[in-house]
Structures are given as C-alpha cells and as structure tokens.
Amino acid sequence: xxxxxxxxxxxxxxxxxxxxxxxxxxxxxxxxxxxxxxxxxxxxxxxxxxxxxxxxxxxxxxxxxxxxxxxxxxxxxxxxxxxxxxxxxxxxxxxxxxxxxxxxxxxxxxxxxxxxxxxxxxxxxxxxxxxxxxxxxxxxxxxxxxxxxxxxxxxxxxxxxxxxxxxxxxxxxxxxxxxxxxxxxxxxxxxxxxxxxxxxxxxxxxxxxxxxxxxxxxxxxxxxxxxxxxxxxxxxxxxxxxxxxxxxxxxxxxxxxxxxxxxxxxxxxxxxxxxxxxxxxxxxxxxxxxxxxxxxxxxxxxxxxxxxxxxxxxxxxxxxxxxxxxxxxxxxxxxxxxxxxxxxxxxxxxxxxxxxxxxxxxxxxxxxxxxxxxxxxxxxxxxxxxxxxxxxxxxxxxxxxxxxxxxxxxxxxxxxxxxxxxxxxxxxxxxxxxxx
Amino acid sequence: xxxxxxxxxxxxxxxxxxxxxxxxxxxxxxxxxxxxxxxxxxxxxxxxxxxxxxxxxxxxxxxxxxxxxxxxxxxxxxxxxxxxxxxxxxxxxxxxxxxxxxxxxxxxxxxxxxxxxxxxxxxxxxxxxxxxxxxxxxxxxxxxxxxxxxxxxxxxxxxxxxxxxxxxxxxxxxxxxxxxxxxxxxxxxxxxxxxxxxxxxxxxxxxxxxxxxxxxxxxxxxxxxxxxxxxxxxxxxxxxxxxxxxxxxxxxxxxxxxxxxxxxxxxxxxxxxxxxxxxxxxxxxxxxxxxxxxxxxxxxxxxxxxxxxxxxxxxxxxxxxxxxxxxxxxxxxxxxxxxxxxxxxxxxxxxxxxxxxxxxxxxxxxxxxxxxxxxxxxxxxxxxxxxxxxxxxxxxxxxxxxxxxxxxxxxxxxxxxxxxxxxxxxxxxxxxxxxxxxxxxxxxxxxxxxxxxxxxxxxxxxxxxxxxxxxxxxxxxxxxxxxxxxxxxx
Numbered sequence: 026x027x028x029x030x031x032x033x034x035x036x037x038x039x040x041x042x043x044x045x046x047x048x049x050x051x052x053x054x055x056x057x058x059x060x061x062x063x064x065x066x067x068x069x070x071x072x073x074x075x076x077x078x079x080x081x082x083x084x085x086x087x088x089x090x091x092x093x094x095x096x097x098x099x100x101x102x103x104x105x106x107x108x109x110x111x112x113x114x115x116x117x118x119x120x121x122x123x124x125x126x127x128x129x130x131x132x133x134x135x136x137x138x139x140x141x142x143x144x145x146x147x148x149x150x151x152x153x154x155x156x157x158x159x160x161x162x163x164x165x166x167x168x169x170x171x172x173x174x175x176x177x178x179x180x181x182x183x184x185x186x187x188x189x190x191x192x193x194x195x196x197x198x199x200x201x202x203x204x205x206x207x208x209x210x211x212x213x214x215x216x217x218x219x220x221x222x223x224x225x226x227x228x229x230x231x232x233x234x235x236x237x238x239x240x241x242x243x244x245x246x247x248x249x250x251x252x253x254x255x256x257x258x259x260x261x262x263x264x265x266x267x268x269x270x271x272x273x274x275x276x277x278x279x280x281x282x283x284x285x286x287x288x289x290x291x292x293x294x295x296x297x298x299x300x301x302x303x304x305x306x307x308x309x310x311x312x313x314x315x316x317x318x319x320x321x322x323x324x325x326x327x328x329x330x331x332x333x334x335x336x337x338x339x340x341x342x343x344x345x346x347x348x349x350x351x352x353x354x355x356x357x358x359x360x361x362x363x364x365x366x367x368x369x370x371x372x373x374x375x376x377x378x379x380x381x382x383x384x385x386x387x388x389x390x391x392x393x394x395x396x397x398x399x400x401x402x403x404x405x406x407x408x409x410x411x412x413x414x415x416x417x418x419x420x421x422x423x424x425x426x427x428x429x430x431x432x433x434x435x436x437x438x439x440x441x442x443x444x445x446x447x448x449x450x451x452x453x454x455x456x457x458x459x460x461x
Numbered sequence: 462x463x464x465x466x467x468x469x470x471x472x473x474x475x476x477x478x479x480x481x482x483x484x485x486x487x488x489x490x491x492x493x494x495x496x497x498x499x500x501x502x503x504x505x506x507x508x509x510x511x512x513x514x515x516x517x518x519x520x521x522x523x524x525x526x527x528x529x530x531x532x533x534x535x536x537x538x539x540x541x542x543x544x545x546x547x548x549x550x551x552x553x554x555x556x557x558x559x560x561x562x563x564x565x566x567x568x569x570x571x572x573x574x575x576x577x578x579x580x581x582x583x584x585x586x587x588x589x590x591x592x593x594x595x596x597x598x599x600x601x602x603x604x605x606x607x608x609x610x611x612x613x614x615x616x617x618x619x620x621x622x623x624x625x626x627x628x629x630x631x632x633x634x635x636x637x638x639x640x641x642x643x644x645x646x647x648x649x650x651x652x653x654x655x656x657x658x659x660x661x662x663x664x665x666x667x668x669x670x671x672x673x674x675x676x677x678x679x680x681x682x683x684x685x686x687x688x689x690x691x692x693x694x695x696x697x698x699x700x701x702x703x704x705x706x707x708x709x710x711x712x713x714x715x716x717x718x719x720x721x722x723x724x725x726x727x728x729x730x731x732x733x734x735x736x737x738x739x740x741x742x743x744x745x746x747x748x749x750x751x752x753x754x755x756x757x758x759x760x761x762x763x764x765x766x767x768x769x770x771x772x773x774x775x776x777x778x779x780x781x782x783x784x785x786x787x788x789x790x791x792x793x794x795x796x797x798x799x800x801x802x803x804x805x806x807x808x809x810x811x812x813x814x815x816x817x818x819x820x821x822x823x824x825x826x827x828x829x830x831x832x833x834x835x836x837x838x839x840x841x842x843x844x845x846x847x848x849x850x851x852x853x854x855x856x857x858x859x860x861x862x863x864x865x866x867x868x869x870x871x872x873x874x875x876x877x878x879x880x881x882x883x884x885x886x887x888x889x890x891x892x893x894x895x896x897x898x899x900x901x902x903x904x905x906x907x908x909x910x911x912x913x914x915x916x917x918x919x920x921x922x923x924x925x926x927x928x929x930x931x932x933x934x935x936x937x938x939x940x941x942x943x944x945x946x947x948x949x950x951x
Contacts, residue, residue: 047747054676055918061675064919067928068678069478071935075471113513120509130506134467140939147940156894158940163892179705179886187865227885235888242884248706 075139082138090138096129145336152333160332167341168233169329171284174225175234177443182249184256188446196449200412201253203450205260207416207438210455217306217435220257221298222250222442223286223373224268226279233281241272247446265301267294282327282341284441285376288348292393298437299397306435308365311399316358318349318396323377323385348377348385351392358392361401363432368394368404369419370439371411379406390439403429411440412448423457430455462506462646463946464734465688465938473503474738477646481742485669493641493664496742500644504609507650511608514571515644521567522618523639526625528560529553530632549628557626564622568615576612578605580809610650612806614643616773621657623777630658638664647738651731651948653749653769656776660744667743676916677740679927683912684733686930688946689937691905692726694898695719698890703860703870709883712890713873715899717853719890720860722902725753727947728767733912748913754852754906757844759823762852770806774799792828797821812858812867819855 056064083090102119110116134140148158157163162170181188189198197203208218228245231238238245246268257264271278271290278290286294302308322345330341351358368374368391376382378389395402405422407414415438422429430436440448462469477499484491505512524536530547531539532554547553553561582599589597621642624630633639642664648655702708702716732749739746753766763771775784779799785792797818804817839847854871861867872878889895909915915923 047745054672054916056672056675057920057924060919060921060924061671063924064675064678064927065671067924068682068931069475071931072471072475076475117510117513120505123508123510126506126509130466130468133472137467137939140467143936143939147936151894151940154894154897155892162889164888175885175889176701176704179701179889181704181706187863191862231885231888235884238884238888245885 075137079136079138090136096132100125100129144334145339148333148335149339152335157329158333161329162234164230164234165236166233167281168230169282169327169333169341170226170234171329171332173443173447174284174441175227177225177247177446178227178245180247180446182252183247183446184249184252197451198449200445200448200450201256201260203412203452204257204262204438206452207455208260208262211430211436214430214455216430216433218262219298219302219305219435219437220262220264221294221437221439222264222266222445223294223371223439224266224271225441225443226284228268228442229271229278247442250442250445253445263301263305265298267297270294270297280327280344280346282330282344283325283376284328285373288346288377288388291373291377291390292349295390295393296397298390298394298439302366302394302398302435302437308398308434309400313399315353315399316396317352318388319352320347320349321385321388322347325383346384348388349393350385350387351396352387357387358395360391360404362403362429364401364403365432365434366394366398366400366402366437367419367429367433367435368402368406368437368439369415370404370406370437371415371441371444372408373441374404374406374439375408379408382408394437403433405429410444410448412444413451413453415440416453417451420453420455423455426457428457462503464731464738465685465934465946467938468506469503470935470938473499478741482669489664489666490635490637492743493637496641496645497637500641500646500649503646504644504649507609508606514575514608514611515614518568518571518615518618519640519643520636522564522622522643523633523636525560525564526622526632526639527634529557529622529626532557534560544632544634546631547625547628551628553626561622561626565619568619572611572615575605575607577809613651613654614649616654616770616806617648617657618643620654620773620777624656624658630661633661633664645739645742645744647735647742647744648746651728651735651946653732653735653746654773655746655769656773659747663744669743673740673743673745675919677737677742679737679916679919679923680733680740680912681737682927682931682934683915684730684735684737685934687726687730687733687905687912689934689941690930691898691902692723692730693937693941694895695723695726695902698895698899699723699860701886701889703866705883705886707869707878707883708873708886709878710873710876712883712886713870713878714853715890717857717860717870717874719899721754721849721853721856722899722906724856724859724947725750725906726902729912731946731948736913750911751913752906752911754849755845756848757841758827758848759820759851760827762848763820763824770803774803778802789829793825796824796828800824807859811864812861815864815867816855816858819851819858823851 079090100121106119110119151158152163155163157169157172160172162172162175164170177183183189183198184201192198204218204220211218224246227234230240231242231245232240254264254266270293271286274290274293277287279286285291324343324345326343327341333341335341353359370390372382374390376389377384378386378392380386391402391404391406405415405418407418419429462473464470477495480495480499481492484495501512501515504515527536527544528534530544531542533539533556547557586598589595621630621633621639625632633642642655642657642660643649696719699716699720702712703720705712708716729750736746736749747769749767749769751765751768753762756762756765779795782795782798783791784795787795798821800817800821801814802817804813804815804820807813807816854874857870857874858864858867861870869878916927919927
C-alpha cells in the first residue's frame with residue numbers, strides 16, 4: 026500500500042531519473058578513434074568558412090560584395106543619443122526596430138557569396154526532382170508555373186467570409202465592393218466600366234502542370250470565381266472573362282516559362298474585349314486603316330525561369346515568339362489621352378508592350394485593343410498590384426489636376442485573376458480638385 | 462533568431478562559441494554572463510523591445526525566490542546569509558506565500574495578456590454579435606504582439622520559484638546564474654522547458670569537454686537535417702492541402718500525415734539542435750522526444766511527445782490538482798483539465814482547446830479501460846496504427862486556422878471534400894521531391910533510431926552520414942526561404 030502511494034506521489038524521482046539518464050547517456054559518448062576531433066573540426070570549419078569567404082570576397086570585390094559590417098555599425102546609436110538618455114523610454118527608443126534587423130538579416134543572406142555559388146546548383150537538383158522553389162513550380166515538359174497562380178486556383182474561395190477575415194483589417198479583401206464602388210463613381214461621370222480578370226496560367230493549362238488534368242476541366246478556377254462574376258452581374262457590372270476564349274483554341278495560349286499569355290492568345294483576348302466594350306457602351310465608329318501591324322520575332326527568358334536563379338549555362342532556354350507591332354502613321358503605336366477608352370492594366374497588358382519586360386514593344390494588349398476597336402486608347406499600366414495600383418495612379422493624376430477621365434466613354438480594367446485572392450481592393454475616391 | 466538560419470549558423474554561433482571558449486578559464490560565472498549577453502542578443506534580434514519583458518520576469522522571479530528562501534521581504538538584512546533549500550512539505554510563512562503568489566500571478570498575467578488578449582477581444586465580439594448586440598462589440602485597434610518564446614520562458618521561470626517554494630531546489634544566490642537559466646539561447650524560444658532543479662548544479666559547475674562538444678555537433682547536425690530536409694518538405698505538402706478549397710480523401714490523409722511528420726521533425730529537430738548546442742556549451746539537457754509515433758496508446762504517446770512540457774504539466778498542474786490520488790472520477794477530470802490547459806498553452810484558439818480535449822478524453826478513456834482495454838491487449842501494430850490515426854485527427858484541429866476549416870478538413874478525410882482543383886493539388890503535392898521526402902520521413906519515423914541513441918556510439922561510418930546530412934541541410938538552407946519553426950509562435 027505504501028509502495029503504491031509512494032509511486033503515485035513521486036514526480037520528483039521521475040525527474041531525477043530523466044536527469045540521470047541524460048547525464049549518463051549524453052555525457053558519455055563512445056567515439057571511434059579520430060572521429061571526435063573530425064566532428065569538431067568539420068563543424069567549426071564549416072560554420073567559420075562561410076563568413077571568412079564573405080569577408081575575403083568583400084575585400085577583393087568591394088563594389089560587388091557589400092560590407093556586411095556596415096549594417097551592424099549602423100545599428101549602434103551615436104554617442105550623443107546615448108549621452109542624452111534620461112530614462113527607460115529613451116533606452117527603448119535607442120533600440121533598432123525589428124523590421125530593420127530583419128532587413129539586415131535578409132540582406133546578408135541575399136548577398137552571401139557562398140549562397141550565390143550553392144543556390145543555382147541546389148535549385149538545378151531540385152528541378153530534377155520535379156521541384157521548383159518558393160515562387161516557381163515545375164510543370165510537365167519544361168513548363169513552369171508561378172506559385173501564387175497555382176495557389177489561387179487550388180486555395181479557398183476568396184469571397185468566403187472567414188478567408189477575407191483572415192487577411193486582416195488592414196486589407197480590403199472584398200473585390201466586389203471595390204469594383205462596384207469604382208463603377209458607381211465612373212457612372213457618376215457618365216463613363217462605363219468593363220472588368221477583365223486575366224486568367225492565370227494553371228486555369229488555361231492545367232494539363233501542363235499535372236498529369237490527369239484536362240484543359241477546360243472542372244475546378245480550374247478559384248472556388249469563389251463563379252460567385253464573384255455572379256455578384257458583379259447582379260450589381261450591373263460588365264465582366265469579360267477571357268478564359269473560355271483561351272481554352273477553346275487548341276495549342277498553347279501561354280509562354281512555357283513565363284506567367285503570361287502568348288501574343289496570339291493576347292490578341293484573341295483583345296478581340297473579345299473590343300467586342301464586349303462595344304456591347305457595353307456606345308463608342309465612336311472604328312476608323313478603318315488607322316492602324317497597321319508589323320510582325321517581328323522576339324526572344325525572351327520567362328519571368329518564372331528567372332525566379333529559379335539557375336546558373337546561366339543551365340538556365341531554361343529562351344523562348345521565341347512572333348509579335349505584331351502596331352503602327353499608326355508609320356510610328357509605333359502610342360496611347361492617346363483624349364481617347365474614348367482608358368485601359369487600366371497590369372503585366373498582362375504590359376507584356377509585348379513595355380520593352381523592359383524583354384518581350385518586345387508596341388504589341389501589347391492596349392495596342393491590339395486599339396486595333397480591334399479601330400480607335401485610340403489611353404493607358405495606365407503597372408506590373409503587379411492590379412487590384413489597386415492603376416486606380417491609385419489614376420486618382421493621383423486626378424488630384425494633380427490631370428483629368429485622365431476627360432472625354433472617356435469606357436474604362437477597361439484588366440488585372441490578373443490571382444489578385445482577387447491576394448490583392449488589396451482599396452476603395453479609392455476619384456476626387457478632382459478635392460471633390461468626388 | 463532561428464537556429465536553421467544563415468545569420469545564426471554562420472555569424473552568431475561562431476562568435477558566441479569563440480567568446481565562450483575564450484572565457485572558459487575564467488570560471489562558470491563569467492561563462493554564464495557571456496551566455497546572458499548572447500541570450501539577450503539572440504532573443505532581442507526578433508524584437509528588441511521584448512528583452513525588457515524577459516528581464517522584468519527574470520528580476521521578479523529571482524527576487525521572489527530569494528524572499529522565499531529567506532522567508533522575509535527585508536532582503537538587505539539577509540543579503541549575506543547562506544541560501545539553503547527549504548524543508549519539503551514544511552510550513553511556509555506569510556512572506557513566502559505572498560512571494561510565490563507574486564511570482565505565479567506575474568508570470569501568468571504576462572502570459573495571459575500577451576497570449577490571450579486578442580483571443581479574449583475576438584471571443585467577446587463573437588459572443589455579443591451572436592446575441593445580436595453588435596453595438597456592444599469592442600472594435601479595438603490595439604492588437605497585442607506575441608513576444609517570442611513567452612510560453613517557454615515563463616513556464617521555466619515558474620518552475621524555478623515553485624521548486625524553491627516546495628523545497629525541491631535551492632534558490633540561486635546570484636542573479637546572474639538565474640538570469641542565465643532563463644535566457645540561455647539554446648532553449649530560450651522553443652524549449653525544451655528545463656525545470657530548474659534539473660539545471661541548477663550545471664549552472665554553478667559544468668565541464669566543457671571534447672566528448673560533449675563532438676556529441677553536441679552530431680545532435681545539432683542531425684537536428685538540422687530533420688528540420689530542413691524532412692520537416693520543411695512535409696510542411697509544404699501540409700500547407701498546400703490544408704489551404705486547399707476541397708482536397709480529395711487520399712490527398713487529405715497524405716496532407717495530415719505530412720503535417721504529423723512536419724510538426725514532429727520540426728520540433729524534435731529543434732530540440733536536438735538545442736540539446737546539441739547545450740552540449741557544446743557544457744550543459745546536458747534531458748530528452749524531449751522519444752519516438753512518439755511508435756506509441757501504442759495516447760498514454761504512451763504523452764510519455765514520448767514533448768516530454769518536457771508533459772513533465773511540467775504533470776509536476777506543476779496534474780499532481781497539485783490531486784493527480785490520481787482522489788478517486789477515479791477526479792482523475793479523469795484532472796487529466797481533462799491538464800490537457801485542456803495544455804492545449805490552451807499552445808495558443809489562444811478554440812481549436813487548441815479541442816486538440817487538448819481530444820487528448821484529455823483519450824487519456825481518460827484509456828485509464829478507464831485499464832489493463833483489460835484495447836490499449837493494452839490488442840496487437841502492437843494495430844494499437845500503433847489506431848493511436849497514430851487518433852493523433853492525426855487531433856492534429857487537424859491543431860493545424861487548421863479555425864474551427865470551420867478543421868471541420869471541413871475532417872470532411873475531406875471522410876471523402877466529403879469538394880475536390881475543386883484537386884488535380885492541381887495532386888500535381889503539387891505528389892511531385893517527386895515531395896513524395897520521396899515523405900517516404901524517407903516515414904522510414905525515419907518508424908524504422909530508424911532516435912538521434913539520441915544513434916549518437917551514443919559514433920563510428921566513422923556515422924561520421925560521414927552526419928557530415929553529409931549537415932552539408933545537405935546547409936546547402937538546402939540557401940535554396941529555401943521557407944524555414945519557420947512551428948513552435949516559435951507558441
């Protein structure tokens with residue numbers, strides 16, 4: 026009986042037993058001859074070699090390799106600030122911000138000479154295992170996919186209440202609210218709105234991502250996309266979804282190693298947009314013969330391939346595509362501020378238009394929309410953040426007194442569909458001279 | 462700072478070790494001061510402002526312990542008096558009782574505020590909204606940021622004052638030694654939760670040996686391999702499936718099993734690294750994991766999983782509640798209370814409470830079934846499979862972001878998923894790298910010895926394995942920015 030009671034009330038003994046076990050098992054280790062020293066030296070050499078190599082590289086190539094000590098020295102408060110400390114509050118203020126420390130840590134890691142040498146080789150091996158990296162996924166037959174695109178399709182519905190709540194109070198997660206508000210404001214000025222969510226690559230080419238997936242098969246859109254279109258329809262917002270147009274044509278619609286569409290697919294979308302635009306509002310008649318196109322071949326490296334950071338000799342091969350540059354009076358096409366149509370677009374509009382993207386110029390979505398409408402088009406474009414960036418640019422111009430909506434009949438708002446799930450759908454007032 | 466990070470591995474650790482060993486002839490107290498300095502640097506790197514909170518906790522608990530040891534608040538009168546352990550079970554005076562109350566309340570208050578304030582506000586708002594009184598909601602702009610590792614160091618600090626009060630340990634006369642116990646970087650932010658009586662002697666007198674350092678290197682290297690090479694790819698599988706709109710039944714089981722592997726190797730890898738670092742610094746920490754997925758019952762699982770937490774809960778909660786000494790029903794209630802609070806310790810959410818409830822209910826059920834129950838009688842393979850499945854189902858609540866998501870996931874496990882985009886999900890999670898990593902992880906879970914046992918005798922063959930694992934983990938570190946430790950958020 027006593028024994029039983031003692032066993033029940035004996036937490037201390039159990040603890041000591043664990044301590045004894047640890048001391049007995051960890052404190053005494055059996056090593057084969059030479060292994061103990063080998064382990065110690067191997068470890069120390071490995072962890073010391075990386076900063077030493079970095080230091081040597083910084084000395085040899087100061088212009089290429091940053092001085093990693095400079096950032097640390099920058100954290101030390103100056104003598105004056107230290108002397109002025111009068112209380113705990115002053116001490117707290119002297120401490121660096123967490124974000125600054127995080128940035129320094131990221132800079133060090135990014136600037137690592139050893140990392141620079143190791144990363145492409147590891148990445149190549151991972152690709153051989155069918156794996157990309159944090160941003161890129163490897164598909165079939167050399168196709169690459171942007172992670173955010175895939176997650177948009179496979180993820181929870183972006184209109185689900187809990188999904189929106191999880192995104193936090195600082196983000197306006199409801200695209201319907203922002204779009205309807207924007208439409209209302211435009212309507213107040215007698216301007217129509219056409220919304221064009223550019224389909225992400227996995228929606229159009231699931232078959233190149235996963236074996237067994239069919240082009241045009243079910244479930245290749247985010248679970249909330251249908252509801253999104255329905256709600257906009259109920260609110261009277263005109264939506265042109267290019268997905269069906271792109272799926273029905275056989276053959277590739279997107280670049281193999283890039284997030285964006287091929288020139289031909291983009292032109293088909295431009296044609297669809299033009300048709301939807303004319304159905305949505307009354308536009309001036311097409312000016313026949315105003316524009317002509319010139320074919321040109323361009324080569325480029327896909328943006329997803331670049332995300333993989335492979336060694337140049339092992340990188341994905343460049344892709345070659347035929348673009349059709351748009352000419353107006355023997356000059357490359359230019360946007361016109363006085364045009365009846367304003368295109369707000371992201372990289373889906375910029376590709377083949379903005380030379381800096383590496384896929385040629387004057388052959389993008391705006392240019393071909395212009396051709397299909399037979400009208401000039403005004404453009405505000407910025408890669409990324411299609412949920413708010415272009416509207417914000419428009420608002421800024423209005424505030425500066427440059428009324429880009431003057432004389433407009435229609436605003437076409439193109440954005441990547443993944444923005445519906447990840448973008449900040451700020452409600453922005455279109456104020457001119459301080460008035461909405 | 463994270464152990465498996467570029468900054469820690471290649472800058473912090475070499476400098477901290479160099480300083481430590483350069484000071485090794487100056488005695489343990491000086492070494493403790495160097496550990497305090499690097500501990501605060503390590504901790505403050507995530508958010509420098511929180512070092513004040515840790516310092517305040519340390520000061521309050523140390524002062525409380527000295528008051529308890531001397532039985533008076535008039536410390537200036539007993540400053541030079543020797544400190545002795547109190548008699549176990551002996552009478553405590555008013556000052557001692559108030560000092561322990563101060564320590565317990567201050568620790569729990571700071572833990573409660575930082576960990577549960579947001580949860581409290583959200584729960585209150587949800588409650589008043591459900592009653593239709595939306596005007597009564599508190600739209601608080603003020604959100605509390607959780608200090609890193611607060612759950613771990615408050616529990617450790619508490620174990621110190623409670624041990625001193627109970628007479629299980631002697632109070633630390635030197636503040637520096639106690640501060641070192643709290644802020645020692647190997648175990649600071651994610652444990653193992655070291656009970657003070659376990660470490661007291663080592664703080665005052667420990668030996669640095671080549672044997673310990675080499676064993677520490679082996680433990681650290683294997684721990685890092687577990688984290689970077691096994692836990693991270695399994696984590697990617699789990700993240701993809703748990704975030705999916707409606708995974709199919711096979712993908713759902715694959716996802717939850719991957720999560721079970723992830724959390725085990727993430728945390729046991731961290732514990733191995735902590736134990737390894739401790740050894741490099743001359744400390745011996747106790748085992749924190751012991752092959753938990755080989756358990757044939759939940760009771761056995763909790764003897765093998767996060768042993769330092771279950772030990773803490775047993776010694777400072779279950780036993781004081783009466784343990785198994787107050788009859789059968791009370792024992793079940795105690796088990797349930799301990800596991801519910803254990804769940805809440807992990808995080809402020811109903812899901813963690815449910816997770817604790819599943820385990821508490823399971824433990825009570827096994828105890829009720831006794832020696833004639835399935836948990837003892839059935840074939841060992843069946844018992845292990847059943848236990849693993851129950852643990853996995855409980856992990857669903859642990860991993861899912863909210864209750865509704867957990868229910869949805871359980872639906873997918875039962876084949877009721879919407880399977881939207883499931884072909885794409887399959888394309889993601891069945892990539893060769895992932896399923897090979899998953900298969901290797903399964904082999905390590907059920908077919909390989911623990912790092913602790915593997916490194917008891919290190920041959921040249923094992924050396925090459927350890928070196929290869931470490932180098933592969935370092936190489937992979939450069940290619941992965943995905944490197945979170947799950948237990949950092951607790």
